[in-house]
Amino acid sequence: xxxxxxxxxxIHRALSELGVRQVAYVPDxxxxxxxxxxxxDAAMRTVVLTTEEEGIALLAGAWLGGQHGALLMQxxxxxxxxxxxxxNQTCRLPLLMLVTMRGEWGEFNPWQLPMGxxxxxxxxxxxxxxxxxxxxxxxxxxVRSSGTMAFEAQVPLALLLxxxxxxxxxxx
Amino acid sequence: MTPSSSEQFPLRxxxxxxxxxxxxxxxxxxxxxxSPNWDATAAGDHPLTFPLWGAMGSAAxxxxxxxxxxxxxxxxxxxxxxxxxxxxxxxxxxxxQRPPNLAIVVLDNERYxxxxxxxxxxxxxxxxxAIAAAAGFPLxxxxxxxDELEPARQVLRTxxxxxFYAIKVRAEPLPFVMPPKDGAHLKxxxxxxxLGPAAVAALPER
Numbered sequence: 001x002x003x004x005x006x007x008x009x010x011i012h013r014a015l016s017e018l019g020v021r022q023v024a025y026v027p028d029x030x031x032x033x034x035x036x037x038x039x040x041d042a043a044m045r046t047v048v049l050t051t052e053e054e055g056i057a058l059l060a061g062a063w064l065g066g067q068h069g070a071l072l073m074q075x076x077x078x079x080x081x082x083x084x085x086x087x088n089q090t091c092r093l094p095l096l097m098l099v100t101m102r103g104e105w106g107e108f109n110p111w112q113l114p115m116g117x118x119x120x121x122x123x124x125x126x127x128x129x130x131x132x133x134x135x136x137x138x139x140x141x142x143v144r145s146s147g148t149m150a151f152e153a154q155v156p157l158a159l160l161l162x163x164x165x166x167x168x169x170x171x172x
Numbered sequence: 173m174t175p176s177s178s179e180q181f182p183l184r185x186x187x188x189x190x191x192x193x194x195x196x197x198x199x200x201x202x203x204x205x206x207s208p209n210w211d212a213t214a215a216g217d218h219p220l221t222f223p224l225w226g227a228m229g230s231a232a233x234x235x236x237x238x239x240x241x242x243x244x245x246x247x248x249x250x251x252x253x254x255x256x257x258x259x260x261x262x263x264x265x266x267x268x269q270r271p272p273n274l275a276i277v278v279l280d281n282e283r284y285x286x287x288x289x290x291x292x293x294x295x296x297x298x299x300x301x302a303i304a305a306a307a308g309f310p311l312x313x314x315x316x317x318x319d320e321l322e323p324a325r326q327v328l329r330t331x332x333x334x335x336f337y338a339i340k341v342r343a344e345p346l347p348f349v350m351p352p353k354d355g356a357h358l359k360x361x362x363x364x365x366x367l368g369p370a371a372v373a374a375l376p377e378r
Contacts, residue, residue: 061237
């Protein structure tokens with residue numbers, strides 16, 4: 001794939017090939033391009049959420065109905081999901097989360113650090129496996145392999161998209 | 173503030189749920205944690221009912237994911253006022269998606285029934301059906317009387333949704349009637365009944 005500008009396109013292609021039909025999201029600047037690609041994809045239903053844990057429940061319902069889904073959020077949303085992840089542990093439900101990281105790699109906003117720095121550990125405590133994507137060139141392979149593991153080994157898995165990949169946010 | 177006297181409400185939840193599920197056909201049902209789960213089970217445990225034992229706040233959104241995945245089937249979510257109050261945002265999310273095959277029924281006894289019958293917000297006047305209507309549900313209402321139930325059952329089975337009913341039911345202690353509680357089993361039996369053997373034995377359907 002060609003450089004940093006195209007990694008969201010690579011993720012979209014991987015989601016499409018994984019058979020993802022429902023894409024739930026609380027927006028993040030780092031997910032903006034991917035959300036647009038999913039909205040433009042007639043095979044995908046995008047569902048905007050008021051809070052991230054709605055997406056855990058939505059995709060549990062999608063799986064009961066025979067569809068694959070993906071949940072897009074920022075690392076600050078991870079904490080909102082914790083109790084709802086009981087669904088995935090007790091029902092052995094697959095889940096693919098794509099989490100754009102804040103609170104690392106040049107973060108300017110101290111309020112992002114508490115959840116950003118604890119997101120991986122919080123997910124682990126809730127029984128969610130984590131993978132990390134830092135290099136744009138690895139986007140396709142990493143999403144494909146993460147999704148295969150989530151859907152076929154039937155586990156909840158969060159792919160953390162490093163702030164280094166997205167670029168540190170500024171208000172300039 | 174003095175809460176309402178929902179101990180005096182005429183409708184009884186077990187009878188309400190039995191009426192709503194009568195002749196359920198190919199209806200898909202999600203039953204929220206606590207009393208709605210026991211009510212649905214008392215009406216008859218069924219593989220196409222997904223009864224929740226936890227994950228409070230999830231029932232309506234599970235119904236949405238299911239309704240979007242299976243547009244040819246009708247989906248009924250039975251939940252309580254406590255759970256729906258925890259997930260008010262989900263009413264906004266559902267209204268935006270506007271699934272025609274989804275109905276949410278809140279069995280509103282104005283109490284947290286599993287924890288000592290403490291008053292919920294609806295006991296103090298919070299109107300869940302008005303919130304659903306304001307969010308954009310095309311059909312939302314509150315039911316208080318027995319003669320409204322059969323017409324409601326017809327609406328739930330036939331009218332384009334999303335539909336929201338708050339059914340005011342008596343706050344009363346009732347015997348537990350419990351379904352299986354292993355989540356993986358409940359998931360697999362639902363998928364087996366809905367999607368067939370391939371959904372549990374081999375690669376899932378895409």
